[in-house]
Amino acid sequence: xxxxxxxxxxxxxxxxxxxxxxxxxxxxxxxxxxxxxxxxxxxxxxxxxxxxxxxxxxxxxxxxxxxxxxxxxxxxxxxxxx
Numbered sequence: 001x002x003x004x005x006x007x008x009x010x011x012x013x014x015x016x017x018x019x020x021x022x023x024x025x026x027x028x029x030x031x032x033x034x035x036x037x038x039x040x041x042x043x044x045x046x047x048x049x050x051x052x053x054x055x056x057x058x059x060x061x062x063x064x065x066x067x068x069x070x071x072x073x074x075x076x077x078x079x080x081x082x
Contacts, residue, residue, distance in 0.1 A: 001034075001058075004065035007041035009034055014048035014057030021056075050076075 002010045016022060016030050025033075027045070034040040049057030062074040 002060050002063060002065055003038060003040060004069055005067065006069050007039060008065075008069070009038070009040045009043045010046060010059045010063060010065075010071075011043060012046045012049050012057040012059050015055070015059070018056065050074075 001016070017027065022030065031043045034043060046059060049055065049059060050062050053061050055061055064072045066072050
């Protein structure tokens with residue numbers, strides 16, 4: 001999960017809703033916990049993380065918040081691209 005300075009959070013369904021990681025937690029319950037404990041005001045759900053990573057979909061492997069609410073997103077380049 002990644003939390004920005006304006007109270008927004010990015011999270012992937014792949015990681016957060018994994019039954020091994022958060023058994024018994026629904027999307028609504030996860031959002032409630034984030035609001036109550038971290039002061040999150042808006043949760044933005046992404047489907048999944050990068051395929052083949054070893055974190056099982058953690059969003060912070062490919063996107064981060066920078067100051068001012070700017071998102072920094074990793075880009076995968078194909079061989080031969082500048």
